[in-house]
Amino acid sequence: EVQLVESGGGLVQPGGSLRLSCAASGFTVSTNYMSWVRQAPGKGLEWVSVIYSSGNTNYADSVKGRFTISRDNSKNTVYVQMNSLRVEDTAVYYCAREQIYDYVWGSYRPNGWFDPWGQGTLVTVSS
Amino acid sequence: QSVLTQPPSVSGAPGQRVTISCTGSSSNIGATYDVHWYQQLPGTAPKLLIYGNSNRPSGVPDRFSGSKSGTSASLAITGLQAEDEADYYCQSYDNSLSKSVFGTGTKVTVL
Numbered sequence A: 001e002v003q004l005v006e007s008g009g010g011l012v013q014p015g016g017s018l019r020l021s022c023a024a025s026g027f028t029v030s031t032n033y034m035s036w037v038r039q040a041p042g043k044g045l046e047w048v049s050v051i052y053s054s055g056n057t058n059y060a061d062s063v064k065g066r067f068t069i070s071r072d073n074s075k076n077t078v079y080v081q082m083n084s085l086r087v088e089d090t091a092v093y094y095c096a097r098e099q100i101y102d103y104v105w106g107s108y109r110p111n112g113w114f115d116p117w118g119q120g121t122l123v124t125v126s127s
Numbered sequence B: 001q002s003v004l005t006q007p008p009s010v011s012g013a014p015g016q017r018v019t020i021s022c023t024g025s026s027s028n029i030g031a032t033y034d035v036h037w038y039q040q041l042p043g044t045a046p047k048l049l050i051y052g053n054s055n056r057p058s059g060v061p062d063r064f065s066g067s068k069s070g071t072s073a074s075l076a077i078t079g080l081q082a083e084d085e086a087d088y089y090c091q092s093y094d095n096s097l098s099k100s101v102f103g104t105g106t107k108v109t110v111l
Helices: none
Strands: A003-007 A010-012 A018-025 A033-039 A045-051 A057-059 A067-072 A077-082 A091-102 A107-117 A121-125 B009-012 B018-023 B036-040 B047-050 B064-069 B072-077 B086-094 B099-102 B106-110
Touching (some): A003 A107, A018 A033, A018 A091, A033 A067, A033 A077, A045 A077, A045 A091, A045 B099, A057 A067, A107 B036, A107 B047, A107 B086, B009 B018, B018 B086, B047 B064, B072 B086
Parallel strands (some): B009 B106
Antiparallel strands (some): A003 A018, A018 A077, A033 A045, A033 A091, A045 A057, A067 A077, A091 A121, B018 B072, B086 B106
16 A cells, blocks of 8 residues: 655744654655645645656755755655744645656656645644 | 635535645646645644545545646545544745745635
8 A cells, every 4th residue: 555654743933843744655765756745723734845766956945045855765754844934834745656647648747746644743833 | 924825724525625736836737846734633644635626546535636727736536534633735836936835725624
């Protein structure tokens, strides 16, 4: 079964750091695009970061320079190191696999979709 | 501030048909990027509902359908059921922002 399980959330003071983990099973993270998406309380979804199969990374402007996405192939796990946390970073953080190959039609799509998603982990930044 | 705009809410009686619009621009939906849709039931993670504008993953009922035209896309739910009450989000890619973008989200209420 393809599954993602996040961990590492919690309460942290403004300016603090936290590392979230996303353990994958049923597929290999190193051959997929893996993203973090967050959702502030009562708000919509916001894409945060992606690590491509090549190892290249990309970030939303709101977290660039503060967050670092990485992966450990031996543990089949993706991480996001979050530094200089702000109150506005408070959210449920989801990891998700980004798929761009349509196995039904046997073709690549121009942009990816997120499936599956983990259950999410709550990060609260507050003093 | 999302670049994809959805109506905040739509509602319908059981059995009715409702549609949710997702309006973008020439740098995302209008730039031939696909639109994907997600369903988020209360207190749960989002779940893929439609990918590639109109394709349903295995297990998604055929009551859900998607379409795209120009700079907009739509999700239709026919034969509305109580369990369809949830938040729905569209998603695409924006080449001026160089990132994936989500819609503002729509809450579907079954009357």
